[in-house]
Amino acid sequence: MEKIAGKIAPKDMLENIADLISAYYTKTIDTNDMSQLISFGTSGHRGSSLKNSFNEAHILAVTQAVVDYRNKEGISEALYIGMDTHALSTPAHKSTLCVLGANGVNTYYAANFEYTPTPVISHAILTHIGSDGIVITPSHNPPSDGGFKYNGIDGGPADVDATNWIENKANEYLKNNLLGVNIIPYEEALKQNCIKEYDFVTPYVKDLVNVIDMDAIRKSGIKIGADCMGGSGMKYYHAIRKMYGLDMDIFNDTADFTFSFMHLDYDGKIRMDCSSPYAMAGLIALKDNYDIAFGNDTDFDRHGIVTKSKGLLNPNHYLSVAIDYLSKSRDFDGLGIGKTLVSSSMIDRVANDNQKELFETPVGFKWFVKPLIDGKIFFGGEESAGASFLRFDKNVWSTDKDGIILNLLSAEILAKTGIDAGIYYANLTSKHGSPIYARIDAVASSEQKQKLKNLTPQDIKSDTLAGEKIESILTTASNGAKIGGLKVNAKNGWFALRPSGTEDVYKIYAESFINEEHLKQIQTDAKKIVDSLF
Template sequence: MGLNELAGKKAPKEILENIPKLISDYYVKVPDVENPAHMVSFGTSGHRGCASKNSFNEEHILAMAQAVAEYHLEKKHSQLFLGMDTHALSIPAHRTTLEVLAANGIKTYYAKDFGYTPTPVISHAILTHQNSDGIVITPSHNPPSDGGFKYNFSDGGPADESITKVIEQRANEILKNDLEDIRVMDLEEALETGFLVEYDYITPYVDDLKNVIDMDAIKVANLKIGADAMGGSGMAFYKAIKEKYDLNMEIFNDTPDFTFSFMHCDKDGKIRMDCSSAYAMAGLIDLKDKFDIAFGNDTDFDRHGIVTKSKGLLNPNHYLSVVIDYLSRNRDFDDLGVGKTLVSSSMIDRVVKDNGKKVFETPVGFKWFVKPFIKKEIFFGGEESAGASFLRKNGEVWSTDKDGIILNLLAAEILAKTKKDPGEYYDSLIEKFGEPVYGRLDAPANVEQKKALKNLKPEDIKQESLAGEKIENILTKADNGAAIGGLKVVTQNGWFAIRPSGTEDIYKIYAESFKGNEHLKQIQEEAQEIANSIFSNL
């Protein structure tokens, strides 16, 4: 996919989403149960879709909320924590969900004044209240047209496939049965039942931050911090953090704008709140010299984007390496390992080995880190897409979902305590371990093509070499035995992984080289040729 002419530029008015029409479509359009694209499908992080495309409408939310309600009751959970982000579709979906949960007699905690709640805050709430589960209404960093619905189990993390398959199948069964099994009541009536409880999510989370981040060190250093709320669900949280810990922090883009008109376009010309994209983050990058450290988040605040004076927007892989090294040396996590996805940089492997620890490599999806966190096998789990979490200072679990807030605050702690921003810190790792070159390419793929990529087998790769080097390994399963949902090819000095997106009509090629940019480019080109040959056989 080539670079769009709008990449990195302020979003023009003509591409802004028509919000009234989108909300109307949520209520008016209905899914065609004979069309697979209209049905509920839980990807790596819940169901995502668009009301205008008949894939995220009131009927979908009624069905998914009912399916979760039944699962919640079956597991005898005591309460459910409900959150939402600032996508336009989140508001009607949040209302619909409340109406179903109340009708099913489920004690549900929702934010004061029907406010916004970040994904990691829901995970934190579940873990600090016994026998709970949760729902987050969010499509993460997806464009303003999209909506999302995610279920978090009682371990606080994204539900694994054994759970989401049950919910997905039940929701689709409900859709096919013309919603006959739905229990629902009007919101005004629901609020009178006593099952819906207005809850202060902000205070307990913000007060607890001192147990996972050295907030005193940040305050004493008096760092000038830029916090770009990016119109997302953590706006009020940053305000509370600034006040509670008396930080020298400027917060901006801290009011809802459902069109996200303040954003700069991503590489494909779309508005996408991707805090790991230099194109989407161009506005904050332009301000880098104004702050000692700056950061942003995607819409549900589970991802982090670190902007430094030395490097601008820090590559997520670089920052993960920095965080792992820093935490290894500044926390008492001696007997614990590190979780990484198989498409994350091999620099992480070198850092982990240097610190005498073990790597747990998993498929893509943060859900794979939940059990290792709970079992105290890892102190850190992170994805190359800028999602990570880590343990409290005392070694107890903080969140088992991605937490962009603590990753951003940790960047300030690192600068305060080492006098190096994370970009400068990464330079010291390069001096020690060498410099890998990493890249990701996205290309269009339809449903049939994505299915073919997801079901690849090692024998489907006929090539014996990659970018001039002998292929040493072809992987379709990770260290834990779980399917990758794609394929990874490894040589002595490079690798690539190819997998379909779980949320968009694209596939992704991840690649890394230890021999420089030209070698990386060659790896990417040959990976693209492999994908094209697979598609040609369909």
């Protein structure tokens, strides 16, 4: 696949959108096949109509399950619904309204059925206390996929208790041929008093001055390149440019359900991953035309920063930069930093240097929701290019990942410091060392994934890692939650094992503060441990 990675997709590889939409409405689900049932991973339910895992029945059932959950929890305020630009998002959005309208749920959808980023839904929930939300998105997944996320009254991705309940209830409806699911025709749903249009753009864009120094960006006159990647935030960048008078070129700002403008990812697939140098090849080629450039995945919850100095920044590198800059430029005294345990240890060193308490969590942004709301942390970020941070006044901005503010922060950093985030990170490595980070995905059966999920420190028989004494073996994060895998730490390196929640693979994350050879030795030792377990 290396020969076509980073290249524009040939036309014969593009998704047949007519088949995709037809399958959504016509395919019949086999409820005896587990792969065709609702399954909530770290970012909601995802699937494809072509695989019988994201079809009309799924959406009708899961929406009714959300309604039932709201009733059980006594949630009576408005529900805010958004969708991204995947082809299956539009029919799923319509199906969702058919159920919400039938159940009389007070629902707000984007005016003119515009697309709405995930962080905007979180922001709307938090500014309307007691509300919750649904986002129809499979994030950066290929064009054939669809996704359904539920965000609770805290604005963040629903926790495991909620998603387990919703998942079980939805599958119960599927197995009973949707008996008990309230549905009305789409045109009738739109006529219900409870289904209302809402302007999501203006409140969010106006509020940006409370989390980003927009005036500094404007006054600096820096030239910005913004790649919408055909995603849900297209109108938002146009509104931001206009409202704040920014010198910003905006690319790929129309919906193309085949995403034919995208460059193929590492495996030859179209994937709107703004952290991938292959998928971002188009914007990287333009880096010298801009002082700073950035892109987003399809639902705009992830960020991708392209600098003149270094090109596309590794997500871990930019998280380190953002944390250091925010620690020094905001009054966040007494507040800590949240990171997933598979994020770079450079963050640990930056946190320590800024005298900030560090909180390590399992994978998944949901772990940062309560600490952000409670003011325990000012920043929560994960290695997959997702993060959010507090407003200037220390109040919460969003409790879901916000790729828009992380991108704008890179412009603020350049405007205020005079150096781009690539140079900023190089300065951090001069002070703290230069880590090398990598992730490997390998095939694993369901049984093997289950074994990895339930590992204990006693399962590791070795006392050294790449020639260094093992200092700790972790199966729980610093917040006490199980990590669903295992992490091994030594003085100058670490690795973590974790089964995927959505694919038949396991992941080896590894990092070295010495060199590439040391990293490879860590990976070799990690593989030996996995082989011994299997």
